[in-house]
Amino acid sequence: MSAPSKVDEVLENYSFARRDKLIPILQDVQAADGYISKPAALKVAKHLGIPASKVYGVATFYNQFRFKPVGKYHILICRGTACHVKGSAGVLKMCEEVLGIKAGDTTRDRLFSIEVVACIGACGLAPVISVNGEFHAKLTPDKLRRLVDDIRKAEASNGSK
């Protein structure tokens, strides 16, 4: 499956940590692994001496934590004020529809993942998304569908070669 978790290395930096370090630890684990895996969350719980339900409760409270590895194409959808006014809700809806997953999730083929961000800082391009760091400006639901189709086609022809 995915690469082994680097949670042990992360926890080495938090030798005598208590429960108030839960969020920084989760952030470091996500930075190292790309997401919070079940085994990693269990290790964090044990390290801090708190129940796993508490770790999961805190982690799901914040949008920043993911529980599946990101896809090969990680789509950030801006839901800031300017993008909202320019119709980002429809873009998000279309994205969830064509990929068949919700924001925060990863497709089963691990090709795509969606993340909602509060503001990407490019309001002039609203509504804007970023795919693996590459920005796509003034998006419409239709443009987004074509973008996804193009990626799928490219991947399929790569795979068949």
Added chain:
Amino acid sequence: MKLTVNGKTVEAQAGETLLTVLRREGIHVPTLCHMEGMLPSGACRLCVVEVEGQANLVTSCSFPAADGMKVTTNSPRVINARKTVIELLLGTHPDDCLYCAKQPTCELSKLSADYGVRTRRFPAEKKKKPLDISSPSISRDPDKCILCGKCVRVCEEVQSVACIDFVRRGSESFIGCAFDSSLNVSSCINCGQCINVCPTGALTEKSDLEPVMDALADQDRFVVVQHAPSISVSLAEEFGLPAGTDVNGVMTAAMRKMGFKAVFDTSFSADLTIMEEASELAHRVKNGGVLPMFTSCSPGWIKFIETFYPDMLPHLSTCKSPQQMLGALVKAHYAKKKGINPGKIFSVSVMPCTAKKFEVTRPEMGRGGYADIDAVVTTREFAQLLRIYGIDLRTLQPEEPDLPFGDRSTAGKLFGASGGVMEAALRTAHFLLTGKELGNLKVEAVRGQAGVKEAKVKIGALEVGVAAVSGLGNARKLLEEIRDGRKDLHFIEVMTCPGGCINGGGQPIARNKAAVMERMRALYNIDASEKIRTSHANKAVQQLYADFLGKPLGEKSHHLLHTKYARRKAADVA
């Protein structure tokens, strides 16, 4: 200090909350999240009152009383705010109150009636989360949850299990297990304390009435029943009788009326447990076995130690619980004696406990392809069964239980309260080790509702250190002390629920500690008023050893009455 409540001057102590003061004054303040004896959480906002000088209404459960404070509890503003809170809670609540298992004890339903909510003011979208019926003990319906947080708190703060918590945020939040797992694979110990505190139908016991009624209707089945020591002093509350009323005799009569062919008393096998357990303790003391020894009657506690402290399993007594001992004896001994095919016997137990429903599914609790116990119903379910069968306890004459598992000592009856197993065991251990009875038999130090009770008891020349703890948070603290090298204890009784089985997760929903205290007092009264007060003096137990078992810890006991434990994996424990 003095404050004014609705124009009347009242006294208060420093450090008291307004809620405490108001309740003492006989003013009913509604709340759905407050837990007696625990810190306030202020989650439900129903206990709001007006305090002069405060811009907003304040939650009386978390607001400290102060000298000169002017409080109003029934202004239009207060009443309107409370009613609105109820209406908002009902906005997403399912409309199936007629079919809800929590009726008629649902607090939300009662409050909406109290405040005259007669229309749906906020028609919000209904939540549609799946039921969790994975556990053999507890059913969860997240749609009926009002997020008061009481289940989370009792699970974490009282039981130190914490298999559930708030998940996600805002309108998406719900109560769930880590990683959205189901209850059956989590570290849940099935104690059911969450059911007893849940104000709605979000948490209920898994009902086992159907198989029991099917068996009773089947002429081919020989249906037997046993009832736990605490049932006869708890059942009365379900029928509006005062807490602590003992209905033992009429309950036996009612069971026969329902069609149970034999009515046995689990207090009999509690006496048997004491014979085995006291002998095991004596054996461990004499032969340098693992000490302190822990009792093993409470199935929530067994799952707890298997999950969280597997290294300490050798401390557990190998005795099965009284329920399982009696179940094994019915199918292995009684069946043969009566010439009944054990496969035709359907063995029911009435228990104060939801964890017992889990215990009977453990694969080691049976032999030859059949389980020792076929169905467990809680006190609440049994009361429902009485209603379905149209039996009125008040019209019945008391009857005696069936032999050979009907006679009990009062020691066996004491099993229903925290400290009772300890007291019963000390009486018999003293007799086994010295040949003499223990003083006046009463061990005051292990009585009462305290969560931790310790004592030093002289048995001949030996001074034995004993402890009785209830509520697994207390057990966890003691386990940590023992791990850290505490050595002055020899024998520890652990009951999962605070106060013992009288406060079990299957008991009538009592919203106050006073009712539980009355149940406890009823058991002590029985002990004070009868003649046979030690398990070793129980003639039926002596007879069973003479006829069948041989001696305590003998070979037959080993096969039928003892068990083993193993480390248990859970989805939420590393």
